């Protein structure tokens with residue numbers, strides 16, 4: 001069934017009007033005293049669970065930056081790799097007796113793995129946001145998080161008051177942007193990894209300060225010409241869609257009145273001509289206190305796909321998919337016959353969101369896995385979904401193919417490990433053939449990033465981190481993309497472990 005056309009608000013005036021609406025914040029304003037923070041000690045629950053399951057060290061608190069360390073190399077690093085793998089993820093999870101209830105609440109930390117002169121140098125720095133600096137000084141949490149209520153918490157003026165900049169990091173011009181999804185990007189110094197300031201999305205453009213503080217997701221897409229596309233889900237049910245120049249200057253913004261009440265939309269897609277907004281089958285339970293806790297799967301709600309024209313950012317058509325939930329997509333492209341194709345790591349429900357809370361609070365949790373699916377949106381309105389029947393998360397493609405047909409999709413799978421991923425795989429999207437390297441159940445495997453050296457797939461590498469549980473160390477692994485199953489050609493070890501993170505990118509130098 002087709003949805004009716006949406007009303008589009010595209011003028012700067014209209015954008016400003018919505019941007020200045022009072023936000024129904026995902027975090028509470030000044031909170032009353034909460035039973036949760038005073039009675040339930042999640043820190044002790046987590047520590048008890050950790051004593052029984054050493055894999056949980058990936059979710060342990062970090063209380064310091066990691067100073068520059070030369071990693072111990074096994075194998076031989078390819079000389080062509082010059083630059084840094086930069087990653088981001090939540091790392092400050094506890095202060096005093098308080099432990100955050102959801103992994104997404106933790107303050108972000110940037111990990112840098114710099115390839116230079118046959119060595120890999122690592123350092124890790126907390127993103128020194130306003131919130132982080134204030135709480136570091138006070139040596140306690142001062143603000144309630146989306147799910148964790150803090151006694152006598154300070155007022156949250158807007159989402160950026162509690163912006164943890166904890167999900168992704170991308171290069172923009174000569175800078176780095178650390179990304180959250182409910183507020184502004186955070187400008188990071190490329191040399192020092194130091195915090196600079198929040199990015200004002202409209203600054204220097206015709207939008208001026210009208211976009212200040214609008215949500216900007218952690219999964220922007222970089223087009224072939226370097227332009228940046230992104231979206232932000234607003235609590236009003238509108239979706240802001242952004243088109244920026246490669247240097248971060250805003251070119252065009254649209255506000256789509258999607259009337260979406262699911263509270264979470266994490267990723268999106270572009271083709272040569274389109275922006276695709278996929279709205280998962282989520283709803284929010286009114287009687288529940290935590291923001292993430294409140295998000296529920298609605299098994300009767302189809303997923304909606306809104307197809308926008310990439311040049312005008314106006315909606316041109318929409319599709320309905322069966323009920324489902326997706327954190328991440330790999331890529332989309334347009335076939336010659338007009339069919340739009342994309343892949344998704346598709347969950348049958350939203351249990352994975354709540355599993356991340358159970359892990360944080362030391363509770364028992366069920367396995368919750370996404371399966372790789374390929375979706376075709378046909379010009380006659382029909383939808384075809386092919387399930388590859390492979391567990392899949394953190395899908396990535398070679399960056400230059402974004403929006404164009406990719407032959408291969410790189411992603412993580414889980415063969416033995418029910419807590420996190422344990423394998424990295426490459427799937428041929430035409431034949432479905434999969435090649436995998438299984439790290440084994442002793443490893444918690446994080447996102448792996450394909451890197452094109454000569455602008456093509458030939459000679460490409462795949463790079464990613466993994467936490468070796470028995471020795472409590474993190475390693476960085478480099479594979480030849482064409483020979484993934486043979487295992488890493490080089491592995492660089494730290495003498496300690498890093499917290500499990502989310503996303504990152506290789507920035508060549």
Ligand SMILES: [Fe+2]
Pocket residue numbers: 167218219266327328502503
């Ligand atoms: Fe993500």
